[in-house]
Amino acid sequence: MESLDIVIVGGCGHVGLPLALSFADAGYRVGVDDIDTAKIERVRAGEVPFKEAGAEQLLRKLLPTGRLEFGSEPAMLERADTVVLVIGTPIDEFMNPSVTVFDRVVDELIPHIRPHCLVVLRSTVFPGTTEGVQRRLHAAGLEADVVFCPERIAEGHALEEIRSLPQLVGASSTNAYERAARLFEPLGVQIVRTTPREAELAKLLTNTWRYMKFAIANQFFQIAHRSGVDYNSVLGAIRNDYPRAADLPGPGFAAGPCLLKDTMQLSAYTPDHFPMGQAAMQINEGMPNYIIDSLDAHKPLAGRTLGILGMAFKGESDEDGREVVDIWGITGPIRL
Ligand SMILES: NC(=O)c1ccc[n+]([C@@H]2O[C@H](COP(=O)([O-])OP(=O)(O)OC[C@H]3O[C@@H](n4cnc5c(N)ncnc54)[C@H](O)[C@@H]3O)[C@@H](O)[C@H]2O)c1
Structure with missing residues (x-):
């Protein structure tokens, strides 16, 4: 199967889909991975399942280029050296962050993540999550670079803001930082380097x-x-x-x-x-x-x-x- 530049896990969500469209528009081949198969079918058919200015138009422009692929199986990750994670990070009924949801998803993905992959966390996470994910991957024998690059868009303005807001890159090594900076470079935004904990x-x-x-x-x-x-x-x-x-x-x-x-x-x-x-x-x-x-x-x-x-x-x-x-x-x- 043809390789992909990026796979976005949670790629049909409010953050994931505009990002997928922006990356594909910038020339990347993007895999959109989402467990919500109904949403995938809608997006594949050219419909954006929520309000987002200009997104449906862009989606319809991009679909014929073949630069967007859709799937609901984590096996898609085996085709890319860069994975972006942007699943929901809810709080529970006691107002505590449900950190186990994130850990569970990472564990499910581990068998499909390529060695030396760049793993970009984009969900808003509990401080320390990036180091935790790095440790989990390391324990599974994966020497991946894990960075935290938060999404800061306002819903409805995502496409415009993805290309205008500075991108924070929380990285614990120069190599990880440079890989993440290269990823965002085609979007033409200023890159701000921090540590993962600072960006979180x-x-x-x-x-x-x-x-x-x-x-x-x-x-x-x-x-x-x-x-x-x-x-x-x-x-x-x-x-x-x-x-x-x-x-x-x-x-x-x-x-x-x-x-x-x-x-x-x-x-x-x-x-x-x-x-x-x-x-x-x-x-x-x-x-x-x-x-x-x-x-x-x-x-x-x-x-x-x-x-x-x-x-x-x-x-x-x-x-x-x-x-x-x-x-x-x-x-x-x-x-x-
Ligand atoms: N919505 C915003 O305006 C906004 C802005 C900045 C940051 N954030 C943060 O971004 C993160 C995502 O928020 P959102 O609004 O996009 O949520 P969302 O619910 O719209 O999207 C999350 C997507 O992830 C999918 N998903 C869940 N588990 C999955 C799995 N195991 N594999 C593949 N797909 C999976 C869901 O089906 C859903 O489509 C949260 O941490 C949120 O705090 C959101």
């Missing part, structure tokens, strides 16, 4: 920082609202021609799956469980209840059904709302 933390801290900015905005809103003040008016006054406060976000349902999940990963990583992150979680995830309680105080809601709009957080996204609803354990309209 950089990704978690970036998302946590964003989550905490939303939390302080929501806390400010609650303070103003509780004292009977119109917060929109306060916010307008704060931001008006005052650059140092221009980045104070507006209040609202914050999160999406990644911001909460990654703040909680950081909390699990930290000996004191990151009190500021916990506070941010309580504020952000408590916003729907805050609003319901406020409405209830205004006019009792017992026996009524409330629909909450805007929980998707990001406009024009078909993913985040569903996952936030799952995390909260709300399966339908809230009943009081």
